[in-house]
Amino acid sequence: xxxxxxxxxxxxxxxxxxxxxxxxxxxxxxxxxxxxxxxxxxxxxxxxxxxxxxxxxxxxxxxxxxxxxxxxxxxxxxxxxxxxxxxxxxxxxxxxxxxxxxxxxxxxxxxxxxxxxxxxxxxxxxxxxxxxxxxxxxxxxxxxxxxxxxxxxxxxxxxxxxxxxxxxxxxxxxxxxxxxxxxxxxxxxxxxxxxxxxxxxxxxxxxxxxxxxxxxxxxxxxxxxxxxxxxxxxxxxxxxxxxxxxxxxxxxxxxxxxxxxxxxxxxxxxxxxxxxxxxxxxxxxxxxxxxxxxxxxxxxxxxxxxxxxxxxxxxxxxxxxxxxxxxxxxxxxxxxxxxxxxxxxxxxxxxxxxxxxxxxxxxxxxxxxxxxxxxxxxxxxxxxxxxxxxxxxxxxxxxxxxxxxxxxxxxxxxxxxxxxxxxxxxxxxxxxxxxxxxxxxxxxxxxxxxxxxxxxxxxxxxxxxxxxxxxxxxxx
Numbered sequence: 001x002x003x004x005x006x007x008x009x010x011x012x013x014x015x016x017x018x019x020x021x022x023x024x025x026x027x028x029x030x031x032x033x034x035x036x037x038x039x040x041x042x043x044x045x046x047x048x049x050x051x052x053x054x055x056x057x058x059x060x061x062x063x064x065x066x067x068x069x070x071x072x073x074x075x076x077x078x079x080x081x082x083x084x085x086x087x088x089x090x091x092x093x094x095x096x097x098x099x100x101x102x103x104x105x106x107x108x109x110x111x112x113x114x115x116x117x118x119x120x121x122x123x124x125x126x127x128x129x130x131x132x133x134x135x136x137x138x139x140x141x142x143x144x145x146x147x148x149x150x151x152x153x154x155x156x157x158x159x160x161x162x163x164x165x166x167x168x169x170x171x172x173x174x175x176x177x178x179x180x181x182x183x184x185x186x187x188x189x190x191x192x193x194x195x196x197x198x199x200x201x202x203x204x205x206x207x208x209x210x211x212x213x214x215x216x217x218x219x220x221x222x223x224x225x226x227x228x229x230x231x232x233x234x235x236x237x238x239x240x241x242x243x244x245x246x247x248x249x250x251x252x253x254x255x256x257x258x259x260x261x262x263x264x265x266x267x268x269x270x271x272x273x274x275x276x277x278x279x280x281x282x283x284x285x286x287x288x289x290x291x292x293x294x295x296x297x298x299x300x301x302x303x304x305x306x307x308x309x310x311x312x313x314x315x316x317x318x319x320x321x322x323x324x325x326x327x328x329x330x331x332x333x334x335x336x337x338x339x340x341x342x343x344x345x346x347x348x349x350x351x352x353x354x355x356x357x358x359x360x361x362x363x364x365x366x367x368x369x370x371x372x373x374x375x376x377x378x379x380x381x382x383x384x385x386x387x388x389x390x391x392x393x394x395x396x397x398x399x400x401x402x403x404x405x406x407x408x409x410x411x412x413x414x415x416x417x418x419x420x421x422x423x424x425x426x427x428x429x430x431x432x433x434x435x436x437x438x439x440x441x442x443x444x445x446x447x448x449x450x451x452x453x454x455x456x457x458x459x460x461x462x463x464x465x466x467x468x469x470x471x472x473x474x475x476x
Contacts, residue, residue, distance in 0.1 A: 082438025155209025229336020274301025
């Protein structure tokens with residue numbers, strides 16, 4: 001089962017690369033998405049999923065992130081055939097296989113129990129995403145791709161250096177040089193403290209770059225702004241979740257080594273800083289897709305802030321991991337539809353989306369209220385949980401700053417979103433795009449999940465999040 005989650009998408013990717021038909025190749029995506037989701041459901045129902053002598057294993061944290069990745073990819077796979085049918089001017093021979101390789105590598109990340117193998121899988125996602133970002137083949141997409149590759153490569157290089165430092169911390173303590181996660185957690189109290197500190201800082205910066213935490217976020221506005229909606233969804237919801245999982249692996253090692261307070265203070269500081277940067281750059285933002293990039297920076301800050309607060313905040317952070325992923329799917333896919341209809345990403349050219357695209361415009365507006373933490377949507381519940389944790393666990397100032405940043409983001413983001421959806425649409429209609437079932441139904445599916453999780457958390461989802469939170473805190 002563990003191997004199948006990786007090998008099945010790779011087999012579909014090989015089939016997509018070999019298939020000659022431009023028309024039928026995209027349909028491999030929903031086929032693979034369905035199979036992968038079925039495998040994920042089966043894996044979540046089994047107590048022990050492992051392979052290759054323990055190199056691959058689904059622990060409680062991995063189960064949660066795998067479920068997020070699989071559901072999000074499934075929704076995107078339903079959207080892809082209709083989207084690619086509109087983009088006949090571009091070959092999808094590279095695009096489709098790269099999406100499937102991305103699914104395989106994210107599955108490998110969540111299952112990897114060896115930190116070196118996990119690093120290789122994360123680097124592989126970087127390489128798989130580059131052709132996806134360059135799909136539109138214009139100057140801005142080239143610039144975004146190179147910026148993503150250069151900054152992302154620096155991040156993973158720092159993460160590799162941090163991994164070496166962690167191994168050396170074990171050697172300095174007279175231990176073996178194992179990079180298996182379980183071995184490092186077990187031996188963490190004996191690791192060299194100075195080298196453990198240095199390793200965690202490097203790893204936090206390295207994998208924080210992949211998450212898009214400020215100030216390592218500079219690749220996000222260009223990449224998210226130029227990527228197709230499907231790619232933006234997977235970057236903002238799946239790749240960042242996997243990078244967060246990697247960061248949590250090293251947080252667990254630091255906490256087991258007695259350095260939880262050091263790691264938590266760093267997370268609180270960077271979390272609040274990321275939210276502040278997002279709020280500043282959202283103010284008077286004229287590009288609604290770049291606006292979504294800064295929204296992602298904000299929510300990555302919320303994730304690490306919840307872990308930094310600890311206790312109930314860890315549960316809130318991991319619940320927010322789920323909520324943010326599905327909400328970003330709503331925002332990026334509906335924004336992609338609006339972009340297709342207007343041929344512009346600027347709020348100066350785009351207005352009246354509720355009239356021209358009633359379904360996409362309404363979903364984009366609902367997604368705005370959801371992503372900014374308004375009730376009754378899912379992010380409200382997870383953000384409220386984090387605020388509650390801050391106020392009840394001696395972090396009242398942090399909680400107050402958190403609420404202030406949320407208010408700033410709501411105001412800044414609201415100006416751009418309302419400018420897009422309100423008013424009369426301009427007469428010029430570049431491509432005559434209209435809402436259709438294939439480009440609206442997947443977004444509506446994700447929106448239904450956002451609403452459901454806002455009013456009722458199914459016991460199975462609650463158990464996944466609770467078990468993952470207990471695992472991160474070392475209680476399982």
